[in-house]
């Protein structure tokens with residue numbers, strides 16, 4: 001398990017313990033009943049919706065970055081810099097580079 005996975009699990013545990021603690025406190029103070037303990041209120045639905053929207057935006061941004069990085073990658077797997085015209089490993093042309101047929 002890498003560091004990022006541990007951080008995600010830790011954040012999920014903190015959120016779960018916080019929500020459970022708040023719900024138990026609300027139940028003990030009479031602010032909710034057992035029937036409404038597991039239901040979300042309007043702020044809960046708003047937060048859940050915003051989190052889902054942000055997760056979708058994050059996934060789209062990651063996918064765009066992966067596609068952008070693949071465009072700069074040679075067929076042999078070496079990552080090419082934007083100003084490189086040929087791959088130094090295999091000698092093939094960099095993708096997206098236009099060449100004129102005029103001789104200098």
Ligand SMILES: [Zn+2]
Pocket residue numbers: 074075076077078087088089090091092
């Ligand atoms: Zn190459």
